[in-house]
Amino acid sequence: MTESSGQLDIARAVFGDGFGLAQRYVDILASAGVEQGLLGPREVPRLWPRHLLNSYALAGLVPAGASVVDVGSGAGLPGIPLAIGRPDLRVTLLEPLLRRANFLESTVDDLALGDRASVSRARAEEVTGGWDAVVSRAVAPLGRLAEWSVPLMADGGSVLALKGCSASDEVRAARRTLERLGVRAEVLEVRAHADAEPTTAVRLRRD
Secondary structure, eight states, X not given: OOHHHHHHHHHHHHHGGGXXXXXXXXXXXXXXXXXXXXXXXXXXXXXXXXXXXXXXXXXXXXXXXXXEEEETOTTTTTHHHHHHHOTTOEEEEEOOOXXXXXXXXXHHHHTTOTTTEEEEOSOGGGXXXXXXXXXXXXXXXXXXXXXXXXXXEEEEEEEEEEOGGGHHHHHHHTHHHHHHXXXXXXXXXEOSSTTSOOEEEEEEEEO
């Protein structure tokens, strides 16, 4: 079995009935996403493992029926994979840049995700409201990200940041900021499927 066919088998298992939507999203990223500079052309062969499955690795940390905000959504990662694979969620894609927000709106329309995903063109500091999960991927160092994200959490909610191998270092560097914000950090290994590549996330919750 080739690596690509193996990744597709994992993706089918992960997304189930939503696999067709996920495939359409991959096609959008490989075409309009690259054309608009949201992803580099070298990323196209790695869209399933590096972007969709990596993003969906957070799904197991998000409770059923949760409201989710994707801070600095960019190309829609991790918010759109979560919306595709978890129709029980209500996902807000928060993106301040006009070009990216337009891409997100077009993608949500193309995928007919309007009942579970919406786009808000704003910076995190400009919005109010309590979401059950505040998610992000490759947005900013943890300390700065926490400043933006913690105020968006609902009572009992969490910040879920995909961080990879830098996670523990970022937690140490952000210690004073996290203490001031009254949150504790956990570094967790997560994966979309038992056979998918693991990644590392930081979960912040109030003390």
